[in-house]
Amino acid sequence: MPRSKRSPSPAFGQSPTYSTAEVARLWGVSESSVKRWSDNGLLPCVRTPGGHRRFTLQALLEFQRTTGEKLLAEQGQGAGLSDVELAIAARDWSQLQMVYYKVAIAGDEATGAALLEQLYRSGLSPVEITEQLLTPVLHLIGDRWRRGELNIWEEHLASQVTLAATEHLHRQVPHAPPQGRLALCGCPEGDLHEIALHLVVEVLETEGWRVLSLGPNTPLFSFADAIQRFAPHLICISATIVQDLERLRRDYGHFYQMARRHGARIVIGGAAFADPQVRSIFVHDFQAAGLSDFVEYLRREFPTVPPSER
């Protein structure tokens, strides 16, 4: 599918418009065909102040459904694209978020996995898919749950769909050659939010790391024992909520000593670290805002070493 120029995502629910060139690329037809259909009224457009044609998604879908189906077929392009395919080609994130939101709260793992795979095959990286689609949708689900607009079971289904779909996506992605580096990852005691942790593990594996994940809800004293046992190069902590701050404060000293003794770097991430009190306990080497700055950190601090120099 052609990759269109990325345009800024409109707000959730706001309809984007497409230029003549973008529509021609989406349908695989010439710009003059698009202009002809527009001029004879088959494909309505709006004009910019400079006189250029812009087409709404609704106009494109309407054209496909009616007259356009035959015209597109005549040009050898089949019956056109589905609205999801159009949204993928146009990188229409607000539309795609809406689609994923519905799929997720309906518990439709197969469609969720297929959508992520389609996005990946259209040229997007798993990190881009996470940051533009999954994270905003899960945050929206959290907000709607808090406002009482979603049931707890819908939030649970959305979590399961996201875990299954990202695992499916991860299986499609080639991994960098192993560099002999080990990362130890987990969420602190009391925190059951494991989706970000899974995404971090997947990023590390894609970058060629061997990963041991201790999962959610890991007491820091036991995490520290694992550091002693495995001597990892990197420790990743994902924390979304903190249940018992004093307990974490008590255990983190020993955890930190263990990490330093083994020369391991510590990376933290997650909403819990927005609180300066929590951040001050978890002395760290890097705090990630998301996955893209994490990948940058990994590539900067742990550059690829050719096998001959290892």
Ligand code: B12
């Ligand atoms: C799904 C979910 C759950 C699921 C988790 C299921 C699972 N298997 O993981 C369940 C149902 C268990 C759950 C339970 C609860 N939840 Co909850 N949950 C969520 C929800 C909707 C999504 C969380 C998520 O996965 N986000 C997606 C990830 C990808 O985004 P992220 O965490 O922001 O991570 C990004 C970055 O921060 C970064 N990152 C994160 N960690 C790391 C680590 C490293 C190393 C790196 C490099 C990067 C990194 O990268 C990620 C990708 O961009 C959030 C809403 C939200 N705003 O997140 C509420 C939310 C976190 N939950 C909330 C609450 C209140 C609860 C409960 C207390 C509810 C209750 N009364 O029982 C319990 C607590 C359970 C516990 N003890 O942990 C609140 C927390 C409010 C607060 N700050 O205190 C939220 C914000 C909902 C809300 N809007 O109120 N929850």
